[in-house]
Amino acid sequence: MDYEFPDNLKYMKTHEWVRIEDKTATVGITDFAQHQLGDIVYIELPEKGANLEKQSSAGEIESVKAVGELLMPLSGKIIDINSNLVDNPELVNSSPYGSGWMLKLEYTNELEIKDLLSVEDYKRIAEEEN
């Protein structure tokens, strides 16, 4: 498998990545997920300020052939969304961990962080699904 999974991120088994900095978390979908979806053509993200529970739907990712859901990795408030993706959804294909990031949240329950997966655990899941 030639997918890229940065060591410094946390992951979900539903293929989101999470970058935790102080009280905030940046979220996107993994290289494996963008590859599985194929050419991404439309992304719907929540409103800034929305309060969402962990595991609830935070967006929809439509590719030519399929639709995927973005799940909240942690409960919290949406403090920013990547508005570039409205006109350039293909950034998720070309740079899933960089300019293809999807949203930033301010998490409300620090204890939930330990439920996220390490890169090693996520790699195993992605390999099984591949």
Place this chain on the structure above:
Amino acid sequence: MITDLKQTPFYSIHVRLGARMVDFAGFNMPVQYESIIKEHEAVRNEAGVFDVSHMGEFLLEGNDVFDFLQYIMINDLSLLEPSKGQYSCMCYDNGTVVDDLVYYEENPNRFRMIVNAGNVEKDLQWLNEHIGNRDVKIMNLSSKRSRLAFQGPKSDEYLQPLMDVDLNSIKRFYFAHGNLNKTPIFIARTGYTGESGFELSFDNAYAEKIWSDLIQTGASPAGLGARDSLRLEATYSLYGHEINDSITPVEAGLFWLVKPKEDIDYIGKKILMEQKTHGTERIIVGLNLLDRGIIRENFKIFKENVEIGYVTSGGYSPTLKKTIGLGIIKKQYKEIGTKLEIQVRNKKLKGIVVSTPFFRNI
């Protein structure tokens, strides 16, 4: 189980190219090699090669083949001549569709027929059931022969140097038997992309050689994903979506296929001619979205909160860079410009009826 899937003679080539393989009508087929959008654009701008060997191929022979097909097909075979093909449907008595297909007249007693992959067994049964006392023999060549589509604005330019027949002499919907780099092939100027191009059929023994000859012309491998997005832009019906055993060709907008054939009582004629003359309660229309989003098949269509139909095919158009779709709706809403709503998961998006085809280069 993936191991139960059938393979075309190009299977190992697809795997070697790193294609994403999916189950399509019981075959393990490439949905994309690298990117559906890139493959779609290659066909719109240059040329692409599609493995369509999953489709069925029959040879019908006998003194009564012409009469038999006039009885079982809704289109009129008297418009044919040797070396010409025709698109048609065969229908049930109630006018809904057994299959849509293309047949080619080799001579009045010998026709080659290409049918949908998922309908091969059903079609064979339907055809055989209706032969009666006629002199008609049907040979199923589906697994003995390979089929490729070579489509795009550069298909003539790319293919001519390899061919021993003048491609200009093959007009649209005509065919020839010739040699591609010394290999014997059937070549028809037909396709399913809205571009000029050809469909080829040949013995399985030549499969790898012909694939490699075609790719060396500069054409790109293209998968079933691009095949679907291209045909949707070109607004060609897909069996199981726009036509099936509960939608008639007239409802699908294929009223031009339904021919009077004065002295022939073909199957489905009564209801189809009536529908063609008087119209139908529902009809397939083109759809665009006024809101952002993507529509997919089976999404419900509403007018002022009253359900009026559903999406038969929908998706993103790589050429037009917007969402397009086809939907079957009540006839009073079919006028171009009619605004309606389409249920996309938990919300209704605004849509509008538009003219079709969405895009064709031929």
